[in-house]
Amino acid sequence: MSMKKVYDHKKTESKWYSFWEKKGFFKPEINPKGKPYTIILPPPNANADLHFGHAMYVIEDILIRYHRMLGDSTLWLPGADHAGFETQVVFEKHLAKKGKSRFDFDRETLYKMIWDFVHINKGNVETQLKRLGFSLDWTRYKFTLDPEIIKIVQKTFKKMYDEGLIYRDYRLVNYCTKHGTSFSDLEVVYEDRKSPLYYIKYGPLTLATVRLETKFGDTAVAVHPDDKRYQKYIGKEIDIQTVIGPKKIKVIADESVDPKFGTGVIKVTPAHSHIDFDIGKKHNLEIRQVINFDGRLNEKAGKFAGMKVKEARSAVAEEMQKKGLIEKIDDKYKNRVGVCYKCGTEIEPLPMEQWFVKIESLAKKAIESVKNGEVSIYPKNFTKVYFQWMENIRDWNISRQIVWGIKIPAWRCLDCKKWVVTNGPTPKKCTHCSGSKLERDPEVFDTWFSSSQWPYATLQTARKGDFEKFYPTSVIETGRDILFFWVARMIMMGIYSTKKAPFKDVVLHGTVLDPLGKKMSKSKNNVVNPLEIVDQYGADAARMALVYGTAFGNDQTLSHPKLQAMRNFTNKLWNIGRFIIDMKPEKVKSAPILNKDDKWILEELDKTTKFVTVSLEKYRFNDAADTLYEFIWHQFADKYIESSKNRREESQPILEKVLGESLKLLHPFMPFITEELWQRLPNKTQDSIMVSEWPIISKK
């Protein structure tokens, strides 16, 4: 079939993906003897379509296709994440549109509804990944809620519990009163606020506080041990007036009090402030909870009971002012307030029992694995960020009070109140007292607890022998915004469970911003669907645009002019192909004598081959892409092809050779058009360019 003047990406791209898949080219088995090369796809959330930023997965496809052509036994394993809390929030929004809420359904029904919702979305996501040309081995597809994955996650929990690395503790958690769940420290975002700072009288002392409404939970007043002003009160009880009557309160000394802040005196509210909780623990103070999980004050607040935190604050302030208990109000005070990263509700530190991972020993090994080079992070300046975070890490709260997730396999014995933990199955009786009345912990794991086990959980359950062959994986490639959430935790959990870090290289890409340079988000309504871009410019152009012209690791702005340029490039390539293949002269000299031009282009091809290869090894994708563009367009097409026109019969073999090699080098970046042209090459050596050999630099 003769070739049209203008390249039609829609025609080409629709046919090759299924061809590749049918041939089994995405499976590592096509190179059974090659050395293993593995990437686990960061499983996209199953609750929504991919946005254009996900197209950065192209980096992984480039690496995978390159290594497949090198002859490696190459595996790129796809999956999806149930994305616990995230998904529940998305689903609640759907419910809200129908005038419903999560409280209208029982647990099982809600779970089932979300399950159905997620399974529709998963299908959409798969279609998107395929349209982008990603050479994923779909026969090994995994979902975080597959029974075999759940089994592994629960088993890990049990093992860690048995070894004392997971414990149950009553302590303050970051709690969103709107969503009704706790969060890890990472999920709290901080906002700058101007909050009135009240100077209140506590008997003979005056202290400064923002959170007036928590005063009903005060169980001490604290000063710095060396603060001369307050020596005589330390250890004594003082009488104070409060809005709900007189009260006695103890004055304690603690190093953590900053004498320079306010008056140097603080109220200690162990139930509602992290720092106070620690002080309280040290001094054995009562944890007096006055704010309930619905964000309202309870009966301990007297007549303020039932009020929401904010109303209570102003109501208390008003009342205290009437009674002359407020000395002054500093209304210029600036502080940072933790809010829910989803809804912006102020996070309440609230005391509750939760499961925690004892993180120190895990972090230590994770730090070590990077220090000793078992794991390398690219771009390398992120190594420092990684260390910083790891060195200051705190125990990880892995309980979530939601329904959508993996259930924690823990039961409390109603007789002896102790916990029974299993690998998953419901225990018949209590292992401590043989009691038979057991109550399951209704909570589920933090999503990241399961995804941190993803590399080994997938490989251990995909196919027999996979784990042995493909673990540790070669590269984890992901957005740098989830370095802590995911990458760091995978390293910790991987080392814990398998004794080996789960990957050798961490490759972090920047964020793809909208055409105006703003972060894409649903709330801003500026999310771009990759399929729109693919329809408009072609998958090849979209892929190339993401790697061309931006240093790897930097943020980039989605640029239509750039997409257009890459679309033009595909057309240029198409016409190069058309000229060489479709307009082949009738007579061709079989053993040409090389002239100056021939030698020059072959030399340039060599240089390009070398440069592209080295750049890929160093994860310098833009260098490789820029060079290929320059070589193919400006050296091969503009110079060599032009000069060859008056000696076509002689140069035809060179034209074919350079085209073939260029297509191979370009294939990882632009798989569809390179396959289309490859299939038309008169001298093609394999069924598909996908399984052809990566060009080798010819010897001089």
Add this chain to the structure above:
RNA sequence: GGACGGUUAGCUCAGCGGUAGAGCGCUGCAUUCACAUUGCAGAAGUCACAGGUUCAAAUCCUGUACCGUCCACCA
């Protein structure tokens, strides 16, 4: 309060020790001879600012300004 990244042609960005580069845009010319999603030619930047190191700095060091991001339980 710390840390990291950015600041280079009108726009979007490469370059990161040897007298400034790309894509888009702009100007002029060419052409139904693979490609107008084209070719050729060209204009365009005191490389944020101030010091320093060096024979030589956009590139290294110090500091400043402005943008962006991340981390931190200051009441």
